[in-house]
Amino acid sequence: MKIALVQLRSSRSMAANVDAVCGLIEKAGKGGADYIQTPEMTTLIERDRERLQSEVTRDAVDGAVARFSALAKALGVTLHIGSMAVSLSDGLFANRAHLFGPDGGLIVTYDKIHMFDVDLAGGESWRESAIYAPGDRCVVADLGSARLGLAVCYDLRFAALFRAQAKAGADILTVPAAFTRQTGQAHWHTLLRARAIETGSFVLAAAQGGTHDDGRETYGHSLVVDPWGDVVAEMANDAPGVIVTELDLSKVAEARSKIPALKHDRTFTVEAVSAASGRAVA
Numbered sequence: 001m002k003i004a005l006v007q008l009r010s011s012r013s014m015a016a017n018v019d020a021v022c023g024l025i026e027k028a029g030k031g032g033a034d035y036i037q038t039p040e041m042t043t044l045i046e047r048d049r050e051r052l053q054s055e056v057t058r059d060a061v062d063g064a065v066a067r068f069s070a071l072a073k074a075l076g077v078t079l080h081i082g083s084m085a086v087s088l089s090d091g092l093f094a095n096r097a098h099l100f101g102p103d104g105g106l107i108v109t110y111d112k113i114h115m116f117d118v119d120l121a122g123g124e125s126w127r128e129s130a131i132y133a134p135g136d137r138c139v140v141a142d143l144g145s146a147r148l149g150l151a152v153c154y155d156l157r158f159a160a161l162f163r164a165q166a167k168a169g170a171d172i173l174t175v176p177a178a179f180t181r182q183t184g185q186a187h188w189h190t191l192l193r194a195r196a197i198e199t200g201s202f203v204l205a206a207a208q209g210g211t212h213d214d215g216r217e218t219y220g221h222s223l224v225v226d227p228w229g230d231v232v233a234e235m236a237n238d239a240p241g242v243i244v245t246e247l248d249l250s251k252v253a254e255a256r257s258k259i260p261a262l263k264h265d266r267t268f269t270v271e272a273v274s275a276a277s278g279r280a281v282a
Contacts, residue, residue: 001145003035004028004244005206005222007235010045012213014055017043018064022071024242029075031244035143036079037206039222040095040112040153040178043084045212049131056085056093065098065106073104078143082176082206083112083152085132092133097150097176099141107143111135112152113161120182128154138164146171146249149201153177156191156205159198166199166262171252173201178208181238184219189231197229199262200255202247209238227255 006024010017021042028036043064046052064084072079081098088094095112113136115129138161139150149165149172156175165173173195179188184207196203202225209220220238224245225231233245256262 001035001247001249002033002244003037003204003224003247004031004033004242005204005224005233005235006036006038007206007220007222007239007241007243008039008042008208009210009212009218009238009240010039010041010043010208012044012046012051012055014044014060014064018067020240022067024240025071025079026075028242028244029071029077031242033244034077034145036075036077037174037176037204038080038082039176039206039208040083041085041208042081042176045178045208045214045216046085047214047216052085052093052131053087056087058087061086068098069100069104069106072100072102076102078102078107080148080150080174080176082174088133090133093131094135095128095132095152096135097152099148099150108139108141108150110137110139110150110152112155113138114154114158116154120180122182138168140165140168140170142169146247149173151175153179156195159195162195162199162201163262163265166201170199171201171249172247173199173203175203175205176207177205178216179219181217181219184221188219188221189223192223192225193229193231196225196227200227200252200259202226202249202252207235209235209240227251 097110149170208218222235224233
């Protein structure tokens with residue numbers, strides 16, 4: 001299976017971002033990729049709610065989806081738009097991934113489950129739940145040659161989601177992201193390799209990178225990790241571009257036979273004990 005990751009530096013203009021990513025998707029398709037993934041917030045990076053609402057109209061979203069669908073069909077590829085903002089009826093947005101088949105049909109969508117509500121060192125603060133509604137579905141898509149688990153960015157820190165996907169048959173776990181520069185430098189490689197090792201799966205993570213128009217900085221370093229936890233392809237910087245590599249899917253069964261951890265899960269109870277009394281704490 002030949003795959004491509006598209007790294008972006010999305011701006012505040014949805015139209016400009018769609019034009020830019022379509023050019024890189026075409027480049028990846030002409031490079032022979034069967035599956036192409038783009039990052040979180042492919043179509044727009046915008047933290048101001050009013051500007052987000054003015055850009056993410058129904059016509060703009062429908063137009064982008066139609067263009068991605070047509071491009072998947074023209075290239076004959078599985079196209080995974082890592083996520084885009086989609087307006088909901090309650091005034092909030094969904095952070096929604098779209099997976100298109102080689103015929104241009106929409107296979108499935110996935111809404112990011114975990115919201116990035118954090119205060120980082122240096123005064124950097126994020127309240128994703130103020131604008132986005134969390135999803136509640138764990139999604140595994142059967143592509144025929146492989147099964148794909150869908151996730152977005154901050155989902156990466158919740159190992160149970162990926163374990164559930166692997167137990168549902170996923171060979172490949174996907175984490176399109178817009179990791180902040182600060183958290184990316186600290187945790188990006190470690191977390192992606194951990195999810196691969198824990199589940200014996202390939203992990204594919206297309207990333208946003210660089211300084212964006214709304215002021216945020218993202219880490220870049222789009223990454224492909226094999227089921228043994230080895231990095232097999234990486235964008236070495238935060239610049240927009242494409243990486244293409246081959247996946248030997250037999251490595252999934254090989255890794256899981258060496259370390260059959262997915263078969264060894266056991267149920268257990270959690271007991272909190274008081275050090276003073278030695279008795280369980282209610």
